[in-house]
Amino acid sequence: MTTDTQQRQHPGFYAIVVMLIIMAVGPIALMLINSFKLDVDIISGTTGLLFMPTIQNYETALCDILPYELEHLDYCALKFGGAFINSLIIALVSTVLTLIIGCMAAYALVRFKFMGRDTASATTLMVRMVPPAVLLVPVFGLWNNEFCIDKASWLGSLIRDNFGGRGDVCLAGTHSGIILIYIAMNLPFVIWILQSFIVQVPRQLEEAARMDGAGPFQVFFKVVLPLIKPGLAAAAIFTFRIAWNEYLLASALSDRDTKTVPILIVNNMSEFNVEWGVIMATGMLLAIPPIIFTLFASRQIITGMTAGAVKG
Amino acid sequence: MTSVGSFIMNKATANRFTPYIFLLPAAVIMVLALLYPLGYMIYGSFRDWDPSQSLTESTFVGLKNYITLWNDPNFRESTLVTLKFAISVVTFEMIIGVGLALLLDRNLRGMSVLRTLFILPMMIAPVVVGLIWRYMYHPTLGVFNRGLKSVGLESVDWLGQHALLSVIIADIWQWTPFIFILALAALQSLPRSALEAARIDGATGWQQIIHIKLPLMMPVLIVTCLLRLIDAFKVLEVILVMTEGGPGLSTEIMALRISRTATEFRELGVAAAMSNYLLIMLLMLTVLMLVYNRYMEYRASRAMLAARGA
Numbered sequence: 001m002t003t004d005t006q007q008r009q010h011p012g013f014y015a016i017v018v019m020l021i022i023m024a025v026g027p028i029a030l031m032l033i034n035s036f037k038l039d040v041d042i043i044s045g046t047t048g049l050l051f052m053p054t055i056q057n058y059e060t061a062l063c064d065i066l067p068y069e070l071e072h073l074d075y076c077a078l079k080f081g082g083a084f085i086n087s088l089i090i091a092l093v094s095t096v097l098t099l100i101i102g103c104m105a106a107y108a109l110v111r112f113k114f115m116g117r118d119t120a121s122a123t124t125l126m127v128r129m130v131p132p133a134v135l136l137v138p139v140f141g142l143w144n145n146e147f148c149i150d151k152a153s154w155l156g157s158l159i160r161d162n163f164g165g166r167g168d169v170c171l172a173g174t175h176s177g178i179i180l181i182y183i184a185m186n187l188p189f190v191i192w193i194l195q196s197f198i199v200q201v202p203r204q205l206e207e208a209a210r211m212d213g214a215g216p217f218q219v220f221f222k223v224v225l226p227l228i229k230p231g232l233a234a235a236a237i238f239t240f241r242i243a244w245n246e247y248l249l250a251s252a253l254s255d256r257d258t259k260t261v262p263i264l265i266v267n268n269m270s271e272f273n274v275e276w277g278v279i280m281a282t283g284m285l286l287a288i289p290p291i292i293f294t295l296f297a298s299r300q301i302i303t304g305m306t307a308g309a310v311k312g
Numbered sequence: 313m314t315s316v317g318s319f320i321m322n323k324a325t326a327n328r329f330t331p332y333i334f335l336l337p338a339a340v341i342m343v344l345a346l347l348y349p350l351g352y353m354i355y356g357s358f359r360d361w362d363p364s365q366s367l368t369e370s371t372f373v374g375l376k377n378y379i380t381l382w383n384d385p386n387f388r389e390s391t392l393v394t395l396k397f398a399i400s401v402v403t404f405e406m407i408i409g410v411g412l413a414l415l416l417d418r419n420l421r422g423m424s425v426l427r428t429l430f431i432l433p434m435m436i437a438p439v440v441v442g443l444i445w446r447y448m449y450h451p452t453l454g455v456f457n458r459g460l461k462s463v464g465l466e467s468v469d470w471l472g473q474h475a476l477l478s479v480i481i482a483d484i485w486q487w488t489p490f491i492f493i494l495a496l497a498a499l500q501s502l503p504r505s506a507l508e509a510a511r512i513d514g515a516t517g518w519q520q521i522i523h524i525k526l527p528l529m530m531p532v533l534i535v536t537c538l539l540r541l542i543d544a545f546k547v548l549e550v551i552l553v554m555t556e557g558g559p560g561l562s563t564e565i566m567a568l569r570i571s572r573t574a575t576e577f578r579e580l581g582v583a584a585a586m587s588n589y590l591l592i593m594l595l596m597l598t599v600l601m602l603v604y605n606r607y608m609e610y611r612a613s614r615a616m617l618a619a620r621g622a
Binding site for chain 1: 330331332334335337338339341342344345346347348349350352353356361363366367412415416418419420421422423424425426427428429430431432433435436437438439440442443444445446447448453455485489490493494497542545546548549552553556566567568570571574575580583584587590591594595597598602
């Protein structure tokens with residue numbers, strides 16, 4: 001922190017740093033600027049900042065949850081607001097559950113010696129590399145055909161009577177179906193990262209708590225968890241990021257009412273006439289939560305990233 | 313009396329089963345939603361399976377799906393594209409990322425700002441990254457062609473003629489920071505004494521980099537490289553949004569082809585076999601990484617023993 005360790009550096013290095021910052025942030029800034037432009041302005045190419053900023057694109061995007069009527073729009077085609085809420089539910093629930101389940105498992109893998117421990121950690125590491133595309137086929141088949149409750153059974157008929165619909169009650173098309181696969185996808189990574197944090201918790205602390213009569217669960221929740229908060233923060237951000245950003249599996253598993261934001265963006269991009277302004281606004285809305293996390297918790301993110309790779 | 317007895321019993325059993333109780337939820341979810349699906353996929357890859365039937369109704373066809381794919385020029389093309397993409401992306405990112413880390417490993421003001429802003433590209437959704445780049449590559453609206461035009465040059469058909477290159481550039485933008493940050497962390501944890509000694513012996517900057525910094529960073533760099541390589545095989549959304557695999561098959565990486573085979577061509581068996589090919593490739597990379605880690609641990613422990621013995 002002292003200034004004398006910070007020797008004067010060649011101004012060229014500052015030029016490089018500034019250039020890198022522009023390269024990293026430039027494209028995102030471009031999207032931000034364009035999201036406030038009307039399509040007319042985007043196409044005519046008024047460069048720079050000489051344009052009338054408008055929030056019309058955001059209004060169009062969020063038309064289904066805005067409390068007031070929009071003048072420029074006679075029909076709300078883009079159900080973005082609903083998708084935003086779906087994304088929020090799915091990302092938050094799967095993050096919380098992944099963290100709870102993941103840190104219990106990481107704790108067991110680090111602290112206890114038991115049969116099958118090595119197999120468990122090796123499996124965790126191996127499934128980390130499975131790409132979502134590989135899961136697409138089996139998950140689609142299983143969630144639609146096997147993970148179902150027969151509509152003739154009492155629970156199935158109960159759900160059908162209350163929520164409507166036909167056929168067996170299946171995981172596909174529900175929030176829980178998407179949440180389940182996100183938890184499974186994120187668990188290996190979360191366990192991996194948290195292990196490297198739990199190893200650093202001094203054993204004496206846990207033993208002292210045990211002497212005072214705390215059970216294993218009390219030790220875990222009252223002693224270990226508070227100490228690995230930075231690790232939990234990092235793991236939470238990474239899990240949220242994947243659950244919030246994921247497209248492929250969500251698109252295979254969701255139905256009309258459970259679409260998430262990335263699905264809407266891809267669908268709108270593949271149309272012939274791309275409405276750039278509105279698309280940029282939706283992209284910006286999807287990007288804002290991760291950007292906020294990054295700006296406020298970059299330290300945790302970097303620790304998590306390095307812990308993940310350097311500890312291998 | 314009995315309550316005390318059962319309490320002690322509970323505590324004893326709790327101790328023996330605690331690890332399993334802690335592991336149980338994770339194990340159940342991973343078996344149900346990862347391992348079982350993977351097994352289901354392997355089983356399905358030997359069957360003629362389309363989305364309207366359940367797997368048990370489909371017919372067993374043996375290795376037919378695998379053989380069809382092996383002889384399918386489109387699949388080979390797609391494998392080639394995947395390898396080209398992954399290898400060039402990782403090569404460029406390693407060179408640029410490590411180079412920048414070596415260059416900027418000094419007390420610069422604004423480094424923390426740089427690191428914070430640098431991780432933005434990899435935190436935002438791949439779908440959004442694809443969207444931004446598709447806009448920037450746009451033949452008439454995009455900044456690249458507008459820039460070229462304003463200096464009087466021909467415009468370039470980025471996503472048409474140079475689709476693979478354009479996709480690679482976008483991935484380099486998104487993921488070079490990952491390598492940069494890990495390499496910087498590795499550099500800053502190097503033993504200062506070794507660098508000090510080299511400086512006293514009069515080693516030049518280049519000599520320090522080649523003979524001391526790079527060798528000492530190597531373990532971290534290799535792990536980083538393998539992690540990035542594994543992730544490069546997972547890329548899908550960015551390319552889907554930018555080019556949808558086209559034009560032709562020029563950017564149709566395997567992950568994209570799997571999803572198209574399953575959803576457009578409705579051949580789940582073939583898609584499953586394709587997933588298995590991809591999985592086998594990734595498995596080999598992961599095993600490589602595990603073996604390397606074991607080897608490094610072994611070397612470290614031997615070095616420690618030797619030091620203790622001396």
